[in-house]
Amino acid sequence: NAGVMQNPRHLVRRRGQEARLRCSPMKGHSHVYWYRQLPEEGLKFMVYLQKENIIDESGMPKERFSAEFPKEGPSILRIQQVVRGDSAAYFCASSPGLPSTGELFFGEGSRLTVL
Amino acid sequence: QKEVEQNSGPLSVPEGAIASLNCTYSDRGSQSFFWYRQYSGKSPELIMSIYSNGDKEDGRFTAQLNKASQYVSLLIRDSQPSDSATYLCAVGLNNDMRFGAGTRLTVKP
Numbered sequence: 604n605a606g607v608m609q610n611p612r613h614l615v616r617r618r619g620q621e622a623r624l625r626c627s628p629m630k631g632h633s634h635v636y637w638y639r640q641l642p643e644e645g646l647k648f649m650v651y652l653q654k655e656n657i658i659d660e661s662g663m664p665k666e667r668f669s670a671e672f673p674k675e676g677p678s679i680l681r682i683q684q685v686v687r688g689d690s691a692a693y694f695c696a697s698s699p700g701l702p703s704t705g706e707l708f709f710g711e712g713s714r715l716t717v718l
Numbered sequence: 719q720k721e722v723e724q725n726s727g728p729l730s731v732p733e734g735a736i737a738s739l740n741c742t743y744s745d746r747g748s749q750s751f752f753w754y755r756q757y758s759g760k761s762p763e764l765i766m767s768i769y770s771n772g773d774k775e776d777g778r779f780t781a782q783l784n785k786a787s788q789y790v791s792l793l794i795r796d797s798q799p800s801d802s803a804t805y806l807c808a809v810g811l812n813n814d815m816r817f818g819a820g821t822r823l824t825v826k827p
Binding site: 636638644645646647648651658659694696701702704705706707709710711712 | 724750752760761762763764767806808810811812813814815816817818819820
């Protein structure tokens with residue numbers, strides 16, 4: 604029973620390039636969350652998605668960042684025209700229901716480095 | 719005001735002592751409360767969940783919740799060096815799960 608799968612685990616991009624981070628939730632989970640973590644800091648909520656719908660994107664910067672969770676395939680967090688400040692660990696988590704009812708299961712994270 | 723607040727630490731305790739970690743939250747309607755442990759360079763893993771006022775014990779861990787005070791804590795008894803990690807408090811409300819900045823705990827042998 605595979606857990607939450609994220610790839611790539613490590614990604615290096617130069618300023619101005621695009622970064623695409625992928626997340627496959629646990630089997631049977633239809634709720635996906637993306638968090639960003641800077642070194643020595645906590646998890647900052649970015650976006651919450653259900654299949655084909657963005658439910659809450661209040662934590663995501665209005666420009667350059669987008670997320671999707673298509674009917675088929677993984678959830679994708681896309682960062683266009685990356686800048687050095689985008690360097691961080693990006694964690695995906697999934698749950699079978701609303702977070703008010705249970706825990707989130709985390710992937711191993713994707714670590715983005717912008718040169 | 720931050721939604722979920724924790725002392726950043728670091729908190730240092732000797733092996734065998736009790737470690738006490740605290741968390742406050744701002745939204746009175748919050749429904750679920752979690753403690754996650756995160757080792758350096760790793761993903762968070764759930765160690766305790768609590769949904770109603772009072773204490774909940776699981777092995778060496780006890781979570782305490784006081785909704786009137788908007789306060790949740792985690793006690794670790796007989797602390798071990800392997801407990802050294804960052805502990806994240808998380809609060810759930812409907813669609814949201816918001817995390818505190820974490821408290822770094824060091825257990826010294």
